[in-house]
Amino acid sequence: MIKLKKKIPLIDQHNKFGFYGNKFGGNFCAETMRKPIEDLSKLFEKLRKDRKFLKKKDHYFKHYLGGETPFFKLENLTKHLGGAQIWCKDVSAINGDAHKAYHATVNALICKESGKRYIAGDTGAGMFGKNLAMAAKKMNLKCKIFMGTKDISRQAPNVKFMRDAGAEVVPVDSGSKTLVDAVSECMRHYVSNCDNTHLAVGSAIGCNIFLKICAWSTSQISRELKKQLIKEFGEIPKLKLINVIGGGSSALGFWNEFIDFDKKHVELIGVEAKYAAPLSTNARVAILHGAAQYCLTDKEGQIAETHSLSAGLDYPGSSPLHGLLKDSGRARYTNASDKEALAAFKLITKLEDIRPSLEPAHAWSECIRLAPKLKKSDVLVVNNCGKGYKDKKIYIEQLGYYPK
């Protein structure tokens, strides 16, 4: 069993080769990328200690992304389920509509600092793509977004945002035409253009530095939540923090400040899509997109195809940091099917005013399963990390309606 280190940020618990628990992560990349990622690591380590940069980042988070996102109790849902108290950290209220706004903005800021004029990123659900496109526009960078053709068609509203913001959307038509192929193609683009392009990886995946930048950026969520909890409860109550897992960036951000708590005090629960669930189905460790991680493969070691209605979850791998949290026993992982996510959306939107996208609908599904089994003193918090507008068409196809 791997042991977590106390008082050391999760992202920094790696060895000099970028491995967490000597098992997850690393830098499995082409020689051509080694120098650029080393430069980026140095720059990031400098910037995260640089007062001026941090001030600038906070300024952007506050004024460009709209500041603290709300935290509130879902009274109707709580009453309906009749068990634990259910609270919502509504990250979808951010300007940019999803947690991806944080690390898109940070990546654009880092790109600016590096002196590079081009930024490239991958996207599945289009949330990272859209936010990167907007941040690039704001900071005067030329932006390319790589996206599978299947996702371009199922997440059309976000594609329009990207194009309107002036980004070039590069369709990726290889393999399963989804996120896994988009990430591969984006990495190829970087291998060929690393002299003038900054690579912004869309989740907490990839070579060591990319997942560090990502999880560092999204940790804003748990910094806010900690304060909000203390304000509401006067302390950190007995908690369960439920978060959907695609690559795992929102969960890492949601959990970061609570890693050192005992799991009986603050339990961390990750919810994957049922047919894209390496962490909750005992997948093997594999190397994908530059890092060792729990990943779905076939016997031969080829990367397996996944299936999810949710483009953001349709990915065979998982963040190396989630491998670490799983093997150390700090977090536990489960999954929800398309059907369960849709049913959750139906119930939540009937009772409450939030409109989650398909990704957080998976987290809500676990919340609905769990709440009735718990006591009133138990507090469940769900990260409602994305807005539903992008999935309106899918919801209408599947449920026959999209609530007002």
Place this chain on the structure above:
Amino acid sequence: MKNSINNAFKVAKKENRTALISYTVCGDNTKDKSLQILNSISKDLDIAEWGIPHNCPTADGKDIQNSSYRALQNGIRLNDIFNLVKRFKRTKQSKPIILMGYYQMIFNYGEKKFIRKCKVSGVDGLIVVDLSFPDNKNFAKLCKKNSICFVQLIAPTTTMKRMKEIIKSSHEMIYMISTISTTGSKLKYSIKRIIKNYNIIKKIKPSKNVVIGFGITEKTISNLRSADGLVVGSAICREITRSLKHRQNPVTNVSKLVRKLKNKII
């Protein structure tokens, strides 16, 4: 045959020419076809590189991706590759063969088991695209112990300090990536600049055999012939794609192409 890679360079040097190295994907487009292709072109080659197809090839351009895709569609597996190497070596015992692939395929198979299989099948060298220095130290040692040449890569982005370390830890052959790119793009740098980079490496350790690869075609190959060796990959894979599209025999077409390449460097 011990040290057949070194030997291949020696032979080429004696004939006062660069060594010609092909890259094709094992199993493209079928297991037998890929062996037929290699058998047919080997008379014009000094060393053969065979790609292990992977479905997430993050450092390959479109041409090699297509080849890998065809091979995987036709069901190639690692054990097939070892068998094909064995069959190739049965008739071409002294022709060095290098397997090139992504670390995931080795990791999944098990490093030790993989190297043991390489050894018994007659594999002479290995290139692992995404296992770079210093992460490859242990694996390279394991190769050496089993008389397999672990080929290190050097890119245009590699710093001088790093280059020296890589060369120091390298075996008899080093692979220099010509330009900042994946496989299969055009040469982005001038020939002069590529040769300059090559000379930097050679100067650090003249005894190492340094080959240049990525983006070399019929058009550019003769300009680079001062190198110890030249690798042509995507251009060959492209020819296989073209042949299949026109329902022509890739074996004859690829053989013609490799003959032409050879004629440009002698």
